[in-house]
Amino acid sequence: MRKLLFITLLAISALAQAGKFGSFTNSDDVGASVLKGAADFDSSTGNYKVTGSGTDIWGKSDQFHYVWREMSGNFAVSAKAKFLTDGLTHRKAVIMLRKSLEPDSPFIHLAIHADGTPAVQFRNTKADNTNTVDFPVEGPGVWRLKLVRQNTTITVWIAKGNEPLRELGHTSTQLGSPVLVGLGVSSHSQAATNTVLFSDVSVEQLQTPAPTRR
Amino acid sequence: MRQILFFCLLSTSAFSQSGMPGVFSSARDVGSPALKGSAEFSEGQYRVTGAGANIWAKQDQFQFVWREMSENFTVTATMRFLGQGAEHRKAGIMVRQSLDTDATYADVVIHGNGMPGLQWRSKPGEDTNAFDFPFDGPGTFTIKLVRTGVRIFMYMAKSGNQLKEIAHTEVSFQNPVLVGLAVCSHQADASDTVIFSDVSVEAEAPLKPKSP
Numbered sequence: 001m002r003k004l005l006f007i008t009l010l011a012i013s014a015l016a017q018a019g020k021f022g023s024f025t026n027s028d029d030v031g032a033s034v035l036k037g038a039a040d041f042d043s044s045t046g047n048y049k050v051t052g053s054g055t056d057i058w059g060k061s062d063q064f065h066y067v068w069r070e071m072s073g074n075f076a077v078s079a080k081a082k083f084l085t086d087g088l089t090h091r092k093a094v095i096m097l098r099k100s101l102e103p104d105s106p107f108i109h110l111a112i113h114a115d116g117t118p119a120v121q122f123r124n125t126k127a128d129n130t131n132t133v134d135f136p137v138e139g140p141g142v143w144r145l146k147l148v149r150q151n152t153t154i155t156v157w158i159a160k161g162n163e164p165l166r167e168l169g170h171t172s173t174q175l176g177s178p179v180l181v182g183l184g185v186s187s188h189s190q191a192a193t194n195t196v197l198f199s200d201v202s203v204e205q206l207q208t209p210a211p212t213r214r
Numbered sequence: 215m216r217q218i219l220f221f222c223l224l225s226t227s228a229f230s231q232s233g234m235p236g237v238f239s240s241a242r243d244v245g246s247p248a249l250k251g252s253a254e255f256s257e258g259q260y261r262v263t264g265a266g267a268n269i270w271a272k273q274d275q276f277q278f279v280w281r282e283m284s285e286n287f288t289v290t291a292t293m294r295f296l297g298q299g300a301e302h303r304k305a306g307i308m309v310r311q312s313l314d315t316d317a318t319y320a321d322v323v324i325h326g327n328g329m330p331g332l333q334w335r336s337k338p339g340e341d342t343n344a345f346d347f348p349f350d351g352p353g354t355f356t357i358k359l360v361r362t363g364v365r366i367f368m369y370m371a372k373s374g375n376q377l378k379e380i381a382h383t384e385v386s387f388q389n390p391v392l393v394g395l396a397v398c399s400h401q402a403d404a405s406d407t408v409i410f411s412d413v414s415v416e417a418e419a420p421l422k423p424k425s426p
Contacts, residue, residue, distance in 0.1 A: 120345060122343075124341065124343070129336065131334075131336065131343050131383065131384075132383055132384055133332060133345040133381050133382075133383050134381060134382050134383070135380075135381050136379045136380075136381075167348045168347075168348075169345055169346050169347040169348060170345070170346050171343070171344060171345045171346070172344070
């Protein structure tokens with residue numbers, strides 16, 4: 001009963017958000033890159049311009065800029081990502097779920113690399129190595145990314161340009177609730193920043209299915 | 215130009231071995247499934263029967279037909295399940311560090327319902343990681359696993375279509391590794407039989423030293 005009430009409250013607050021970062025509440029550098037990141041939300045267009053630096057979101061520890069909000073239960077996040085600045089092939093823009101702001105926190109994300117390599121990457125436990133599933137390279141462009149969490153299942157979709165979203169597949173995660181949900185940008189180098197324009201951003205709380213009777 | 219020389223020494227050796235299955239050197243159960251598995255090689259096909267709870271989580275039970283290999287290689291096989299079974303029974307091509315039930319591994323599998331998966335355990339005793347791909351039902355599948363350094367590539371085609379690269383992951387193995395075919399019924403009290411045909415194992419020749 002208490003859990004149900006909690007979920008309902010979250011659903012309401014998700015709709016009521018209209019703060020400094022639109023669908024999100026905070027903007028932070030994760031890890032300590034030499035160069036600082038930043039996030040600009042344009043409330044008239046709903047677009048986010050996110051600048052991030054950092055070695056990578058990879059290995060045992062991450063450096064990137066993160067625009068996020070806390071969420072629990074099931075949800076869907078989608079966004080279009082466009083790289084605005086030149087840089088390294090493997091600079092990345094991601095939709096992420098993350099346990100905490102610690103650089104070695106467990107996470108899972110759907111990433112698009114600047115060269116057009118989609119990937120699902122995750123760190124299962126604190127300070128563990130990052131796992132990856134890399135999909136065939138499709139070349140640079142504007143990409144739509146969508147990530148849905150239903151219980152422990154994470155399903156991801158992607159589309160290049162104006163193509164229809166296509167499902168890449170699914171995996172599972174034990175991140176639990178609450179979790180930090182947001183948009184991340186890393187330049188793949190401490191000596192560079194990478195700016196990504198996120199547009200058509202949608203963050204939707206999904207109903208938690210009723211427990212099945214056994 | 216990349217100097218990659220593939221040689222098919224293994225397909226010829228398939229016919230020089232008797233008793234043991236084709237291009238592979240051995241067959242046995244991993245993780246002591248309640249029902250014993252088996253493997254036969256005849257007329258160019260492998261008939262592999264395996265039981266076992268699963269290849270999943272921290273330990274595995276299945277029938278494994280394997281050989282030892284080092285460095286980079288490509289394994290291809292066409293497979294189909296015989297008869298009925300659990301939705302998530304699985305069969306495919308596996309790279310495994312050892313025959314231990316909780317060993318590091320990576321595999322490309324097709325589940326009984328036709329769902330393709332790329333799975334791996336990064337370290338002994340750790341939980342299995344998996345990524346499952348969209349699917350449209352059971353059938354005959356051609357699957358291909360390519361090891362290039364730490365990368366494990368998955369290719370797939372259903373019912374005679376063109377093989378397509380699906381995805382790759384990264385798993386660190388020490389050489390040599392065990393490479394072969396795996397079959398698991400996903401239930402303790404049943405076995406499943408899978409026919410593997412057109413099986414090829416190609417080793418990539420060691421790269422020549424670069425000229426200065």
